[in-house]
Amino acid sequence: KPQNLVPFITQTGAGLHKQLMVFGDDYPTPDGSCIRDYIHVVDLAKAHVVGLERMLNQKQKENFEVFNLGTGKGNSVFEVINTFEKISGIALKYEIAARRAGDIVSAYADTTKANHELGWKAENNLEEALKTAWAWEQKIRNL
Numbered sequence: 001k002p003q004n005l006v007p008f009i010t011q012t013g014a015g016l017h018k019q020l021m022v023f024g025d026d027y028p029t030p031d032g033s034c035i036r037d038y039i040h041v042v043d044l045a046k047a048h049v050v051g052l053e054r055m056l057n058q059k060q061k062e063n064f065e066v067f068n069l070g071t072g073k074g075n076s077v078f079e080v081i082n083t084f085e086k087i088s089g090i091a092l093k094y095e096i097a098a099r100r101a102g103d104i105v106s107a108y109a110d111t112t113k114a115n116h117e118l119g120w121k122a123e124n125n126l127e128e129a130l131k132t133a134w135a136w137e138q139k140i141r142n143l
Contacts, residue, residue, distance in 0.1 A: 005080055006038060006130065010137035013090045020092055022077055024099035029106070033077035037070035037108035040124035040132060044069060050118045070109025071122040084130050 001017070002008045012020050025032040047069045054065075075083075081092055114120050124132075137143070 005036070005077060006133050007137075009081065009084050009092065009130075010133050012092055013084065013088050013134065014137050014141045014143060016141075018093065020081070020094035021097045022081075022094050023097050023103060025096045026099070027105050029076055031076050031078045033079075034103055035074035035076050035106040035108065037072070037074055038080060038126055038129055039070050039109075039122055040129035042132070043071075043122040043124050046123075047114060047118065047120050050120045054118060065117075067114040067118060068109040068111055069114060069120075069122075070111055071125075072109055072111040074106055074108035075126050080126065080130070083126050084134065087127060087131050088134050 002011060008017065008020060011017055022033060024034060027034050029035055047067070051065075051067065081094065085091055111121065
């Protein structure tokens with residue numbers, strides 16, 4: 001089973017899992033589910049290329065640098081589920097379970113340094129990321 005929400009959603013949409021588990025619906029967020037930063041895989045790959053180019057051109061300040069990569073915007077678990085249902089036309093079954101130990105309310109990247117020093121910014125929104133993930137799932141499953 002995948003450990004991340006998006007592949008679990010696409011696999012559930014493809015019929016590999018009967019339902020999703022939503023861990024907590026009592027967070028202090030607009031819909032009660034936790035919030036995370038979901039980045040399109042192509043945006044992440046482009047950021048890595050820009051970072052490697054920076055290293056090859058020896059523009060880094062130290063032997064290594066740390067950049068936060070993400071969209072800089074959080075989406076709730078229910079927003080991700082609802083967006084997938086919208087783009088796929090599939091209603092996903094899910095069960096609300098207790099919060100997992102250690103889960104925090106919200107986590108998303110501060111991409112300011114990557115934006116300024118790398119000239120990089122995520123270009124794709126959640127809907128585009130889910131469309132790509134769903135297309136990939138359909139392709140590998142021959143759906």
